[in-house]
Amino acid sequence: MRVAWSFLLVVLLAAVAFFGADAGGQALFGVVLPYVAMVVFLVGIAARVLSWARSTVPFRIPTTCGQQRSLPWIKPASLDNPSTGRGAAARVLLEVFAFRSLFRNTRSELRPGGRFTFSPDKWLWAGALAFHYAFLVVFLRHYRFFAEPVPAVVRWIEGLDGFFQVGLPVVYLTDIVLVAALGFLLWRRLEDARLRYLSLHADYFPLALLLGIAVSGVLLRYFVRADVVRVKELAIGLVSLHPAVPQGISPLVFAHIFLVTVLIAYFPFSKLVHMAGVFLSPTRNLANDTRMRRHVNPWNPAIVGHTYAEWEHEFHDKLKASGIPLDEE
Amino acid sequence: MPEKTRDELVQIDFKPPEREWMDPAIDFEARRGTWSYPAAAKNLRYLGFPNPREWSPTDEDWQLPENWQQIIHDGLAERLNKYRSLKLFLDVCVRCGACADKCHFYLGSGDPKNMPVLRAELLRSVYRNDFTTAGRILGRIGGARKLTPAVLKEWFYYFYQCTECRRCSVFCPYGIDTAEITMLARELLNLVGLNINWVIEPVANCDRTGNHLGIQPHTFKDNIEFLVDELEDATGVRVDPSINRKGAELLFVVPSADYFAEPGIYTFMGYLLLLHALGVDYTLSAYASEGGNFGLFTSHDTIKRLNYKIYHEAKRLGVKWILGGECGHMWRVIHQYMDTMNGPADFLEPPVSPITGTAFTNAAATKMVHVCEFTADLIKHGKLRLDPARNDHLRVTFHDSCNPARAMGILEEPRYILRSVVNNFFEMPENTIREQTFCCGGGAGLGNDENMEMRLRGGLPRANAVRFVHEKHGVNRLACICAIDRAVLTTLMEYWVPEVDVSGVHELVGNALAIDGEKPRNTDLRGRPLAGGKGDADA
Ligand code: HEM
Ligand code: SF4
Ligand code: SF4
Numbered sequence: 001m002r003v004a005w006s007f008l009l010v011v012l013l014a015a016v017a018f019f020g021a022d023a024g025g026q027a028l029f030g031v032v033l034p035y036v037a038m039v040v041f042l043v044g045i046a047a048r049v050l051s052w053a054r055s056t057v058p059f060r061i062p063t064t065c066g067q068q069r070s071l072p073w074i075k076p077a078s079l080d081n082p083s084t085g086r087g088a089a090a091r092v093l094l095e096v097f098a099f100r101s102l103f104r105n106t107r108s109e110l111r112p113g114g115r116f117t118f119s120p121d122k123w124l125w126a127g128a129l130a131f132h133y134a135f136l137v138v139f140l141r142h143y144r145f146f147a148e149p150v151p152a153v154v155r156w157i158e159g160l161d162g163f164f165q166v167g168l169p170v171v172y173l174t175d176i177v178l179v180a181a182l183g184f185l186l187w188r189r190l191e192d193a194r195l196r197y198l199s200l201h202a203d204y205f206p207l208a209l210l211l212g213i214a215v216s217g218v219l220l221r222y223f224v225r226a227d228v229v230r231v232k233e234l235a236i237g238l239v240s241l242h243p244a245v246p247q248g249i250s251p252l253v254f255a256h257i258f259l260v261t262v263l264i265a266y267f268p269f270s271k272l273v274h275m276a277g278v279f280l281s282p283t284r285n286l287a288n289d290t291r292m293r294r295h296v297n298p299w300n301p302a303i304v305g306h307t308y309a310e311w312e313h314e315f316h317d318k319l320k321a322s323g324i325p326l327d328e329e
Numbered sequence: 330m331p332e333k334t335r336d337e338l339v340q341i342d343f344k345p346p347e348r349e350w351m352d353p354a355i356d357f358e359a360r361r362g363t364w365s366y367p368a369a370a371k372n373l374r375y376l377g378f379p380n381p382r383e384w385s386p387t388d389e390d391w392q393l394p395e396n397w398q399q400i401i402h403d404g405l406a407e408r409l410n411k412y413r414s415l416k417l418f419l420d421v422c423v424r425c426g427a428c429a430d431k432c433h434f435y436l437g438s439g440d441p442k443n444m445p446v447l448r449a450e451l452l453r454s455v456y457r458n459d460f461t462t463a464g465r466i467l468g469r470i471g472g473a474r475k476l477t478p479a480v481l482k483e484w485f486y487y488f489y490q491c492t493e494c495r496r497c498s499v500f501c502p503y504g505i506d507t508a509e510i511t512m513l514a515r516e517l518l519n520l521v522g523l524n525i526n527w528v529i530e531p532v533a534n535c536d537r538t539g540n541h542l543g544i545q546p547h548t549f550k551d552n553i554e555f556l557v558d559e560l561e562d563a564t565g566v567r568v569d570p571s572i573n574r575k576g577a578e579l580l581f582v583v584p585s586a587d588y589f590a591e592p593g594i595y596t597f598m599g600y601l602l603l604l605h606a607l608g609v610d611y612t613l614s615a616y617a618s619e620g621g622n623f624g625l626f627t628s629h630d631t632i633k634r635l636n637y638k639i640y641h642e643a644k645r646l647g648v649k650w651i652l653g654g655e656c657g658h659m660w661r662v663i664h665q666y667m668d669t670m671n672g673p674a675d676f677l678e679p680p681v682s683p684i685t686g687t688a689f690t691n692a693a694a695t696k697m698v699h700v701c702e703f704t705a706d707l708i709k710h711g712k713l714r715l716d717p718a719r720n721d722h723l724r725v726t727f728h729d730s731c732n733p734a735r736a737m738g739i740l741e742e743p744r745y746i747l748r749s750v751v752n753n754f755f756e757m758p759e760n761t762i763r764e765q766t767f768c769c770g771g772g773a774g775l776g777n778d779e780n781m782e783m784r785l786r787g788g789l790p791r792a793n794a795v796r797f798v799h800e801k802h803g804v805n806r807l808a809c810i811c812a813i814d815r816a817v818l819t820t821l822m823e824y825w826v827p828e829v830d831v832s833g834v835h836e837l838v839g840n841a842l843a844i845d846g847e848k849p850r851n852t853d854l855r856g857r858p859l860a861g862g863k864g865d866a867d868a
Contacts, residue, residue: 048420055413058629061665061736063498063506065764068738070691070702073709074745080764081738083691095502101427102502106760108430108790114339116436116793118760124427128502195426197345198447200472203424269463274503277421282414283504288738291695295669299411303630305637306536308645311616314537315546322547324573324615327645 003190006204010212010259017258021251029254029261030234031243037265044268049276058297060290062088063283065104081288088287096278099125099132124188131181134174135210137161138217141172145228145235167222175218182211202271209263216256226253335825338785341439350447351454351474353483357386362782363438365489365775368529373522375533376631380522386485391478397521398476402459404517409460415513418505419456422446428497428507433768434490437786445497445507448487452514455480485523488514490783492772493626493658494731499764511773516628524627528774531623535635540585540619549615552588560598563856565848568605570613573646577612578683580643582697583654584621584812587833593815595854596655596833599842600700603835606844607684607712611652617642620659621812626774633670636662639697640671650680651697655833657730657811658772660699664737668695685710699733701742701810704838708749714843719850720751721860723806725837726798727756728791728818729766730811740764743810743834750841755802761794771817784817785824792825799826807831 017029066077079100082088094100107121140157144150162170186207189195220226230246231253237244267273279285312319312327319326348354357364364386373381382392394400409416428445430436435443442448450472457464457473464473474480491511498506518524531541538545544552550572561567571577583600587593604611617638624631643651653663668674677696680689687706689698707713727747733739740763747754761767769776770787798804807818807829818831840853852858 052413052417052420055410055416057413058411059666059669061414061506061509063495063504063735064738065499065735066738067740068691070689070739070742071687071706071709074705074741077738095504099502101500101504102425104500104765105427106431106500106765108436110339110341110343110436114335114341114789114793116790118758124425128425192426193345194343194429194441194444195424197350197441198424198426198429198444198450200424201470202472269461271421271423274421274423277417278503280413280417281421281504282417283498283506283509290665290668291663291692291697292690294672294694297669300670301630301633303633303637305634305641308616308638308641311539318545318547319615322550324546324550325575 002199002201003186003204003208006201006208009205010208013262014212014216014255014259018251018255021254026245026249026254029258030245030249031238033261034238034257034264035243037261040265041267045273045276048268048273049280052277052280056298057282057286058299060286060288060295061282062286062288064288065101068288083289083292084287088285092279092281092285095284099129102128123184127181127184127188130177131185134178134181137174138172138178138214141174145232146239148232148236169221171222175214175221179211179214179218182207182214186211206263206266206270206272209259209266213256213259213263216252216259220250220252220256224250224252226250333782338782339789341437343439345441350442350450351469351472353477353479355479355482355486357482357486360486361779363490363780364486364783365525365527365777365780368524368526372526372529372533373524376529376536378522378524378529379520382522386482391482391523393478393481393521397481400520401476401481401517404520405456405459408513408516409456412509412513414506414509418449418503418510419453421503422449422453422505423502425502427500427502428505431497431500432491432507433494433496433770433790434492434783434787437770437789438783442483442487443490445501445505448491449505449507449510451480451484451487452510481521481523484514485518488518489525489775492731492768492770492775492787494768494772495735496731496765496768499735512625512629515626519628525774525777527777527780528623528626531774532627532631532635535619535623538618539614539616539638541621541623542585542589544585544589544618546615549588549618553613556588556594556598557601559594560601560854563598563852563854564602564844564850566602566605566844566846568601570601570604570611572613572615574612575646577646578610578649579612579652580617580639580646580648580650581611581613581652581654582617582620582639583613584656584659585619586621586812586816587654587656590816592819592830592832592836592855593812595836595839596815598854599833599835599837599839600654602839602842602844603704603713606842607707609683612646612648614642614646620653620656620663622659622662623774625658625662629666632662632666636667637671639667640674643674644676649678650692651677652700652703653697654700655810655812655835657732657813659812660739661732661736663695663697667697682706684712699739699742701739701746701834704835705742705745708746715750715841716843717750717752717841719840719853719859720837721753722853722857723751723837724753724755724802724804725751725806725808726754726795726804727762727834728769728795728807728809728814729762729764730809730814731766731768731772733810734764734766738764739810743808746834746838747808750837753802755798755804757794757798761790767791767794769811769814769817769821771821772813776813776817781820785821788817788821789825791818792821795822795829796826799829805829806837808834808837810834
């Protein structure tokens, strides 16, 4: 059971930080490891993106998902089959912000008599979008810990997020959505036999880790009540490069921070690099304009095919006999 | 035809096996009917490709070069630097499974390794092992596998079980194109001499004679003359195509199947009739006598090598621009590779229709125009006299061929033509056409007889949709703009929907086209009687 191993690992990681901090490791879990992880993240992501960038794009291979631009009276699909750089940029942004391709998803079913049906299936799209946006908002809300005074935007987001004013402290909508969406993504991986078949540890671990982060965060906000003032002191110390470890922070905070630390350090070596990769995908970020403008391959090999002269030489007599014009008599 | 009946073939088991996918095991003997024969040594020798030998996938020993692992490792390293697509696609997949049930081979076979994501994992697992730190350290836990002979055999099986149709790429949130992965995996396989004859023989033929079928110039001319005679019988009009004529305005390049075998020949007759009716100054070439390019199923270098002839010949003949016939993978090459590989075509002129004066600005650089673009423009400008009632014996649907749909986007042009030349046109269900079209199951060199079971399985989703419109609207003609389609869909229909015939779009243009000097047309180009009276649409 790959999924069990992943959760076990996350629980272990949390426990290490929890007890480690309790046993006096606050500086390690609160300062040293976060810095190390940040460096690993920055260097790792930069290296990854550079390694992609170093690979050439010899051919222009957009996957065209709509009508090409051809005759003036035929309406081209300028987003799904862009013929300009701008169009291609818009296409990528649509992928990034709206998961455009995932929105096309269909579900196939084999009916009796060997008939397939294909019906739209927006669940993965909705679940993925819910998770990513909730994650983004939660991420942005955390700026309240890193800045004094808390920026207006962050307050504004918090206001929106806590709009429903349920409970005290106010329950953030995104907390619920984040956990629910992660739960859904995990559930579908386990429920669908073929997804279960193809999933690796590397697919369960990020979900387990993110769930671990979300759940420990929820505990801290609604149940265990961390000492926000001290946590903020720690956070501001970190970003201002004057780290300090205030006393009396709950070990659960360190567990939470450590899981985030692991996520950050793990990021560049995992499938999570899709965050950067989505911008560079050659089937999405190139305009479908190869017949309009020449695309240059920097290493175009000097290959010459079987030339006409060679061909005419080989078939000379047959050509002559059948009256096909020749270059040489 | 395979021994299995239709009812047997549709008993598809989608339950994944107990055995984990990381543990390869393919019994080629038991899986006859689902793989293609290896390339004959003589073809490899002619092409100068590595490791020519006689062998069979059922052999225990595949007679690989001694250092085959190193060759593949080095080949992969080289391609990771050369193709950002490959590197990125190997890195970013999240295994969300959106592509899983999009592949016709998965749908038709239930074999989980035909899910595009797992097809790619076959290579990705080796990439992890050889090129990533995590893979090196974690091994199997990190999804990494060593390249063992069993893994290599699995590559051979599954990378020659992908038609490079790109349907998966449409649905992937990162545009991961398993066709691209397959293309590069086949390049690696070629390095150690693992290839299939149905790809390599056409490549060798094309290199030598000018076309996949190995038709030599005198036979080329005979074939064309035969078709000209046939066309005269059907229409009373004698067309006069020229071959290798210098100074013509256009070079016209078609897939060789169009002048070789049914039903492509009727499409060819349609082209000739059209060009004749308009008095277009064009020539065919016996040297560049192939539009298709099986290099696409071999390696990028081979694409370039075969495609070289088209510009080379256009330059020699001194034509202004090039017109291309109906063919799927041909147009992937022309649209996405030709100019980059063999351009710039600065010896040609930006294409302008000699009849309407329309400038084909979308082909300004490559200078090659698709015959459907050409004809749609003619119809729009009212340059053709069309009598769609002459197609009233046909109830037509249109199959978007994979490459023109997903590597070009020529969706409306053929539809516009069809709506102008037939009265009864019906679309197949939405999720099976346009960019979501289903493959014929026999592209990328898989359209051979020994692979028949897999072809029929892979073609099932397409056949299903045809059957749907056949039952609902009485459709009896499947039109398409691809030469491979015309060949393999014919077989597919015979098996799954025998009431339906296959044809090119220009065959239907040829049926409907009224020309000066024609005799009263009471048959179509196939010699079949037309429907009762004209306008007698719904018989
Ligand atoms: C530009 C930013 C990003 C984009 C466009 C993006 C897009 C996507 C898409 C389209 C999917 C596939 C759907 C799915 O499986 O849920 C996905 C999956 C995933 N993303 Fe992102 N993502 C981004 C950033 C991130 C970040 C920052 C994280 C983590 C902190 C993340 C974590 C994940 C995870 C864990 C999955 C897999 C979910 C599963 O296993 O089902 N993504 N992402
Ligand atoms: S759709 Fe794309 S990201 Fe999802 S499993 Fe398939 S290839 Fe991977
Ligand atoms: S390219 Fe087509 S055949 Fe190949 S994996 Fe994708 S959907 Fe299947």
